[in-house]
Amino acid sequence: MSCCFAKFTSNASSSCLPCLAQDKNARPLSLSGHVGFDSLPDQLVNKSTSQGFCFNILCIGETGIGKSTLMDTLFNTNFENFESSHFEPKVKLRAQTYDLQESNVRLKLTIVNTVGFGDQMNKQESYQHVVDYIDTQFESYLQEELKIKRSLHNYHDSRIHACLYFIAPSGHSLKSLDLVTMKKLDSKVNIIPVIAKADTISKSELHKFKIKIMSELVSNGVQIYQFPIDDETVSKINTAMNGHLPFAVVGSTEEVKIGNKMVKARQYPWGVVQVENENHCDFVKLREMLICVNMEDLREQTHTRHYELYRRCKLEEMGFKDTDAESKPVSLQQTYEAKRQEFLGELQKREEEMRQMFVQRVKEKEMELKEAERELQAKFEQLKRLHHDETSKLDEKRRMLEDEINTFNKKKAATELLQAQAFNTNANIKKDKDRKK
Amino acid sequence: MREDIPQRLKTQVQMEENDTDPTEQVPCTNDSGPEDHTQDHATLNYVGIEAVLDQMRRKAMKTGFEFNIMVVGQSGLGKSTLMNTLFKSKVSRKSCTPNYEEKIQKTVHLQSVSHVIEEKGVKMKLTVIDTPGFGDQIDNDNCWEPIVKYINEQYEKFLREELSINRKRRIPDTRVHCCVYFLPPTGHCLRPIDIEFLKRLGEIVSIVPVIAKADTLTIEERQEFRKKIQHDLQANEIRVYPQREYDEDAEDRILNDKIREKIPFAVVGTDREHQVNGNKVLGRKTKWGIIEVENVAHCEFTNFRDLLIRSHLQDLKDVTHNIHYETYRVRRLNDSNVNGLGLSSLSITTGENVL
Numbered sequence: 001m002s003c004c005f006a007k008f009t010s011n012a013s014s015s016c017l018p019c020l021a022q023d024k025n026a027r028p029l030s031l032s033g034h035v036g037f038d039s040l041p042d043q044l045v046n047k048s049t050s051q052g053f054c055f056n057i058l059c060i061g062e063t064g065i066g067k068s069t070l071m072d073t074l075f076n077t078n079f080e081n082f083e084s085s086h087f088e089p090k091v092k093l094r095a096q097t098y099d100l101q102e103s104n105v106r107l108k109l110t111i112v113n114t115v116g117f118g119d120q121m122n123k124q125e126s127y128q129h130v131v132d133y134i135d136t137q138f139e140s141y142l143q144e145e146l147k148i149k150r151s152l153h154n155y156h157d158s159r160i161h162a163c164l165y166f167i168a169p170s171g172h173s174l175k176s177l178d179l180v181t182m183k184k185l186d187s188k189v190n191i192i193p194v195i196a197k198a199d200t201i202s203k204s205e206l207h208k209f210k211i212k213i214m215s216e217l218v219s220n221g222v223q224i225y226q227f228p229i230d231d232e233t234v235s236k237i238n239t240a241m242n243g244h245l246p247f248a249v250v251g252s253t254e255e256v257k258i259g260n261k262m263v264k265a266r267q268y269p270w271g272v273v274q275v276e277n278e279n280h281c282d283f284v285k286l287r288e289m290l291i292c293v294n295m296e297d298l299r300e301q302t303h304t305r306h307y308e309l310y311r312r313c314k315l316e317e318m319g320f321k322d323t324d325a326e327s328k329p330v331s332l333q334q335t336y337e338a339k340r341q342e343f344l345g346e347l348q349k350r351e352e353e354m355r356q357m358f359v360q361r362v363k364e365k366e367m368e369l370k371e372a373e374r375e376l377q378a379k380f381e382q383l384k385r386l387h388h389d390e391t392s393k394l395d396e397k398r399r400m401l402e403d404e405i406n407t408f409n410k411k412k413a414a415t416e417l418l419q420a421q422a423f424n425t426n427a428n429i430k431k432d433k434d435r436k437k
Numbered sequence: 438m439r440e441d442i443p444q445r446l447k448t449q450v451q452m453e454e455n456d457t458d459p460t461e462q463v464p465c466t467n468d469s470g471p472e473d474h475t476q477d478h479a480t481l482n483y484v485g486i487e488a489v490l491d492q493m494r495r496k497a498m499k500t501g502f503e504f505n506i507m508v509v510g511q512s513g514l515g516k517s518t519l520m521n522t523l524f525k526s527k528v529s530r531k532s533c534t535p536n537y538e539e540k541i542q543k544t545v546h547l548q549s550v551s552h553v554i555e556e557k558g559v560k561m562k563l564t565v566i567d568t569p570g571f572g573d574q575i576d577n578d579n580c581w582e583p584i585v586k587y588i589n590e591q592y593e594k595f596l597r598e599e600l601s602i603n604r605k606r607r608i609p610d611t612r613v614h615c616c617v618y619f620l621p622p623t624g625h626c627l628r629p630i631d632i633e634f635l636k637r638l639g640e641i642v643s644i645v646p647v648i649a650k651a652d653t654l655t656i657e658e659r660q661e662f663r664k665k666i667q668h669d670l671q672a673n674e675i676r677v678y679p680q681r682e683y684d685e686d687a688e689d690r691i692l693n694d695k696i697r698e699k700i701p702f703a704v705v706g707t708d709r710e711h712q713v714n715g716n717k718v719l720g721r722k723t724k725w726g727i728i729e730v731e732n733v734a735h736c737e738f739t740n741f742r743d744l745l746i747r748s749h750l751q752d753l754k755d756v757t758h759n760i761h762y763e764t765y766r767v768r769r770l771n772d773s774n775v776n777g778l779g780l781s782s783l784s785i786t787t788g789e790n791v792l
Contacts, residue, residue, distance in 0.1 A: 107489075
């Protein structure tokens with residue numbers, strides 16, 4: 001018998017990961033020298049670096065609000081976008097994947113843009129496409145995870161890690177389309193709202209706008225992504241940033257000379273809006289939060305919270321449970337097997353039915369063919385009889401003809417004979433006459 | 438119908454992208470942390486992607502690591518002492534202390550003990566699984582079975598947790614990441630029990646064989662012994678860690694080939710310190726001299742430790758998770774499909790019944 005002394009008691013699913021030191025069965029021990037496993041985080045990081053990272057951003061916003069420009073500015077490259085038309089009949093999502101590299105870190109970045117969002121006359125179905133897209137990505141990950149022969153560490157993760165929701169800078173409040181869309185998405189993806197084209201709002205208006213937006217979000221129960229504050233190293237900066245949400249951003253890929261430097265900016269007749277100046281807009285804050293500080297946390301939240309929720313709902317929908325009616329633990333395997341048997345049974349039943357139908361059809365066809373054969377036979381007989389009749393008639397006629405010919409021949413012979421006799425007689429008479437002379 | 442459209446667009450555009458922009462180089466900067474100010478970034482076109490490495494490191498340090506190591510060998514080969522020397526603390530209880538009262542078990546009886554150790558902020562939960570009784574009986578037939586059963590049970594536990602609907606955030610990992618097999622320093626070749634065990638377990642776990650109590654062999658004898666063992670391993674097609682098939686690229690192969698030449702390591706363990714040339718060193722004091730455990734000229738303990746802890750610990754865990762566990766999973770899911778039965782009728786198979 002083998003017995004295992006260490007049984008792990010795990011903390012119930014709390015929002016923070018269980019700390020090792022709280023494990024009751026593992027006693028802390030002090031080391032009397034340098035062992036060397038402090039290199040473990042480095043080993044881990046090296047492995048990940050060689051594999052590369054993956055990050056997927058979804059940008060939702062009206063056409064022309066500056067999504068592509070902001071992405072270009074954020075990642076400092078030109079992503080080769082083209083302007084979309086305003087006349088799309090339905091909302092479409094366009095995903096583009098890029099390979100970026102900074103020093104030795106390789107990043108596979110996927111940017112998904114909504115095309116035609118908010119352009120339709122009837123916007124009721126706008127958010128559905130986005131929700132469907134996000135669900136499709138979760139679904140393909142789930143499929144890969146449930147496969148028997150799977151390769152999860154090579155799998156290109158296409159799940160959306162961060163969703164930037166672009167709010168139009170009206171200065172008043174959120175549009176109803178915004179609220180509805182964000183409400184639908186908040187349990188599926190990490191939402192980071194941003195105020196686009198922030199150079200159209202003045203500072204005081206902006207402040208009021210931000211407060212209005214946040215209060216609307218709270219009163220409608222929309223859960224946007226909160227930067228994590230449980231890690232001491234970043235909790236201070238994250239708490240501060242949480243207070244600045246939503247970020248008011250300006251995007252620009254053009255450079256303007258300020259002083260003796262070239263900076264990214266937008267040039268107006270009345271001044272220059274510098275993208276990376278924190279007094280002008282929150283672009284730098286967005287970049288900090290999205291990339292430098294919380295990229296890993298965004299990915300983790302997507303995997304451990306949103307994806308798990310999707311998975312649980314999906315599997316429960318399909319009928320899998322962890323415990324059955326008597327609350328005995330039922331494994332996924334058992335439920336799966338039961339369903340499979342059911343499915344196979346149904347398949348067999350249908351196969352039987354099809355077979356029956358096939359046999360039936362064959363019988364019918366056979367009967368038809370037999371019928372046809374009989375008819376043909378009858379016709380053949382009839383034709384034969386006709387033919388026989390014809391033949392006998394013809395024979396009859398022939399006989400008659402032959403009789404006639406015979407009679408004729410006889411008559412002819414008789415006539416000839418008579419003629420010959422007559423000639424002979426004539427000849428004799430003539431001879432007699434000649435002699436008498 | 439609606440799902441088709443986004444997908445189609447995606448592949449279309451992806452194809453375009455791959456044609457025109459294979460890799461975009463973002464001009465990079467110095468290693469500035471997240472607290473840097475605007476001015477630096479503006480001048481240096483900084484994006485900040487490499488900060489993700491720091492984020493990962495922070496997360497890893499916060500959640501800590503888990504490592505499960507199993508020691509297999511006959512009694513008296515110094516398994517517990519070696520573990521204690523390796524981790525510089527009493528992680529394993531020696532069976533030869535005066536207070537120890539248990540007699541030799543009739544069957545192999547696995548015991549696992551866990552400790553949490555910390556070094557420079559890195560926390561690790563170390564579990565040492567001991568196998569007293571292995572190879573100690575007169576009839577050692579199938580003495581590996583309890584071990585195989587234990588290893589498969591851990592895989593099973595992990596699989597169950599992974600398949601359940603309400604999963605824990607972090608599935609507790611009790612799978613054996615590394616199995617250290619102690620060879621007695623006979624100097625001859627592998628014994629039948631060694632071959633049997635290594636053959637069977639090499640398929641399901643990463644084995645690192647070591648020559649125990651190597652201070653009874655001279656350097657030349659060690660070399661001979663090592664050569665014979667390597668030859669025996671090859672002849673019996675036994676795969677020990679690092680397995681040749683799992684080398685990822687040429688660099689890996691070169692590095693691992695160097696390691697494979699030195700396997701099995703000849704180790705000596707101790708927890709006593711002595712003075713040598715004015716320094717305190719770990720060593721065994723004998724009448725003919727002091728054997729320094731951490732001296733490369735005396736024994737290969739440092740190589741063993743470096744391989745296990747300092748360079749390949751994460752790799753051991755990865756191989757266990759990505760290869761051994763996946764193999765088990767495939768086998769398990771295929772089996773239950775064939776039998777049409779649920780997990781309740783799990784029959785643990787020994788190595789030879791593996792598909």
